[in-house]
Amino acid sequence: MKPTIRHNEDEQTFYATLDxxxxxxxxxxxxxxxxxxxxxxxxxxxxxxxxxxxxxVEALAYARAQGLRIKTSCxxxxxxxxxxxxxxxxxx
Numbered sequence: 001m002k003p004t005i006r007h008n009e010d011e012q013t014f015y016a017t018l019d020x021x022x023x024x025x026x027x028x029x030x031x032x033x034x035x036x037x038x039x040x041x042x043x044x045x046x047x048x049x050x051x052x053x054x055x056x057v058e059a060l061a062y063a064r065a066q067g068l069r070i071k072t073s074c075x076x077x078x079x080x081x082x083x084x085x086x087x088x089x090x091x092x
Contacts, residue, residue, distance in 0.1 A: 005058045014055045021045045025055040036071035056080045
């Protein structure tokens with residue numbers, strides 16, 4: 001089963017929900033053209049189930065659709081982008 005991902009722009013966070021548990025991928029907007037993914041958290045009951053990856057895919061798709069350059073202050077997001085070269089063109 002895949003998590004439900006929702007984006008709350010006011011809170012600058014992507015949320016993933018699955019089986020009553022939640023994960024989050026927070027970001028900031030240091031400029032009008034840059035998004036900085038700053039923190040990823042996945043409830044221990046969801047770890048190892050691809051929830052963080054699902055949030056990363058959604059967040060990076062959002063950045064691409066909005067024409068944003070990305071920064072990855074979050075170690076998970078940096079590792080994800082390093083592993084998936086199709087996102088490296090977005091790096092600021």
